[in-house]
Amino acid sequence: MNQSEINETLKILQDVYGTQKCGLDFNSPYELLIATMLSAQCTDVRVNKVTAELFKDYNTPEKMLSLTEGELREKIKSCGLSNTKAKNILKTSHLLLSEFGGEVPKTMKELTSLPGVGRKTANVVMSNAFGIPAIAVDTHVFRVSNRLGLAKGKNVLEVEKGLRQNLPESRWSSAHHQLIWHGRKICSARNPKCEVCPLAHLCETQKLEHSQSNLK
């Protein structure tokens, strides 16, 4: 995509998906951190259901650490991967108290030093909890960016770099949400609804398919 195509793509994304957030319910950076850790390989709907209950009594590192690993595992079971997640949540809560004064850190380096926190989770926390410009590349953002040609890359980090380069910083956070909505509703992994896609005329994958069918 050239710059004018990128700008048009951003405008259409804004027009269609606006400022609606997609994601996790939270009342503090700590809640968002834990909810995002739980969301690995699990839909946000289910995470929100689990955390609505969990955060009633356990919404700080201190309170979380009053749970045994087994108790926590039971509470988060429906999110899947609960064995690892329970361990990591307790370790991370402990580290927040011992290393970060009980606060959630704000830098990529510090966040990813926490067990169970990778690049995607760190970007979500920085962007959504602290308002720091960041783009979290999950499977939706990865797939949609590559298909459109908005930012291409073989792995998550390459796509993140591409988006940071191609998009104005002011649009990083909003574009992240809009790309996820688009990936869910239209540009799905299998059987994407290209016939109703408002970005089809800009999409590199669509153009490629058309040029191939024209050759026949």
Added chain:
DNA sequence: AACTCGGGGCA
């Protein structure tokens, strides 16, 4: 780069 963890949704 490939593999593992894992319960739930959907065909």
Added chain:
DNA sequence: TGCCCAGAGTT
């Protein structure tokens, strides 16, 4: 049933 899914860590 079998396949897939808003990831992260290890080898």
